[in-house]
Amino acid sequence: MPLADHLRELRNRLAKAVLALTVVSVAAAFYSQQLMEFLSSPVPRCTKGLGETTGGACAVIAYTDLLSPFTTTVKVSVMAGVIISSPIWLYQLWAFVAPGLHRHERRYSYYFVSAAVPLFFGGAWLAYTVMPISMRVLLGITPDGSANILPMDKILDFTVRMVLIFGAAFELPLLLIMVNLTGLVSGRRMLGWWRGVVMGVFIFGAVATPTTDPFGMIALAGPIIVLYFMAVGVCVLNDRRRRRADPDAELDDDEASPLDLTPQDLGEGERVSVSPVLPEQVRGSVDGTPSPRHNGYDDVT
Template structure:
């Protein structure tokens, strides 16, 4: 396809993706109250200020006149992006797929099928840990003070925790992708294990604002296990790649060019004695 046709196809697929997101977002507006309640559930709520003394619970409210509107739009748009993700991800895939090799398409199917449950597992784990994190943060409230939290801030905190946990669970998959394209070898990944384990636990301590080790272990433990799984997979993949390279390229791959100079042997010169009558000075018209 020429460049103009590619741009036209990209425009059409982007249009379909945007339409899907807008339609789902509009539908989510009618359920925005239930969505906000679901995201704010990890916060223990108080009926009045007296129960909020000392950080046992918090009063969740809107602090500005425009907060209900902006929060509804934010929650509905987030739901639209998540629920319509199969549509716009398919449009992205349909635009890229014609330029991929057969084995690259196979790897893409595997990566997508693994990325979705990994992100969902991390998001679910974050939602389970959120009540513990919120209670620890509220317990820091001094006596005689009450907690009045903005619903917008509560939703931002919940969404941020869900995204952090979900994306953290994608780290092993990212390492496997780098190994599949030949950027990082399994041996090099195995040599990083001390620094990676230390970095994962430091990240877990920062991402989970709790004073007990439960939250940190809940995030760091699964990531470390997944990291060692990625290392084992990469080591096996390196051995498989070495055996495949010994067999030569596949049917849809170009073989490597041999650019080693070779001798062409002796060259017989063109002399005037061998020139035809119509040649001038021993050269033909082309020369």
């Protein structure tokens, strides 16, 4: 299509995506109270009073300013709208990009999405499971005689950050498999990186998790390491399949493939007899008449 038609289609796709996001966000606003209770449920709350239960490892959720209830409700509604309407706006994005892809690229895209979505939700579920324990560990450090008053908007930011970090970290094995499928890195080379990868994953878990406690770091790093070795196993199997299909697939561009120079007998039936050709038969006869082999034309013609 011309550029103007592409821009017009992009405008229509974006309009449909924004309309779906707006409708779902408005509908989610009526359930904002339930959504905020669900997102703040990992926080251990004080039931009797500040610090009177669970040895001080509890907190009271509060709103710190006049606009905080309104801004928190809008934030939760928009976040719910983005998540719930994701099938619609993702489809609009795919419908705009898919016509420019080849058939095998579309197939790989389907595989990527079918694997990326469960991995992300698995990381989000793990984050939601780990958060109550991490929060108890952090709140348990509170000195005696002190109280924990947590703003609601800070709790929501903390919860969303944890879910996004865990969900995005679980996509690492899928990216490794994609790099291997393109032929950039072999599975054997990935396996040789395991010491650095394990150290890097633990460092990432210590820096990326907002809780800064050892439990959260181990809870994030442990599953990623397991998924990493599973991805390396898939890459090794893919390399073996590729080697069986094409023995020269793993050769470098500057490396020559091995040649078999052993002489072989062609057999009696495959020998070709070649009769000698005189120069005058190629360029013309000696007496000036054209050679019938070239229909009267010389080599240049």
